[in-house]
Amino acid sequence: AQKVTQAQTEISVVEKEDVTLDCVYETRDTTYYLFWYKQPPSGELVFLIRRNSFDEQNEISGRYSWNFQKSTSSFNFTITASQVVDSAVYFCALSEVGGSQGNLIFGKGTKLSVKP
């Protein structure tokens, strides 16, 4: 069975602190995709990144970076020098490949609060 676990329910940091959001996944497939989405208070899910299971290179995009480790089935997300605008719920998701595009299986999300 496929499953995504985000063990951190809520995290609170002060602006400019670095913060890492954890994501652990379970799947029997060897080919799959992992995603991170941001959901601000407005409710709309914003796509942040897609990573396929064959690419274990870490990725950096501005203040955001992602660490994919297949050996531990983890896909962690780090925000460097956090800002108040980063306050949102962050979801990690898994999509298996095969047949169609596959549906997204989401974790329960981590609520990040960045205080000024």
Next chain:
Amino acid sequence: DAGVTQSPTHLIKTRGQQVTLRCSPKSGHDTVSWYQQALGQGPQFIFQYYEEEERQRGNFPDRFSGHQFPNYSSELNVNALLLGDSALYLCASSRTSRYEQYFGPGTRLTVT
């Protein structure tokens, strides 16, 4: 470039009633997926439409049905509403060959 749009924004219905939610995909996208997000939870996959047919379905009862039109827009219908159907309903669109899904702002459904 317009993103995914959904209507209405909010809706209040009574138990037993029926509801229709609408979604227009992002330009260039041909696949539409629907998700239900209960308060404090991650979105749960309802179903996905491609070429006007239901391609995949999650673990939702037959009371949940959908449709996709030739212009790729989609509707989600829920019959015999239950209190537990109260949630944010999210529509996502994507291109056939791509896996990232882009979400709309959602429709907040309240069943009383």
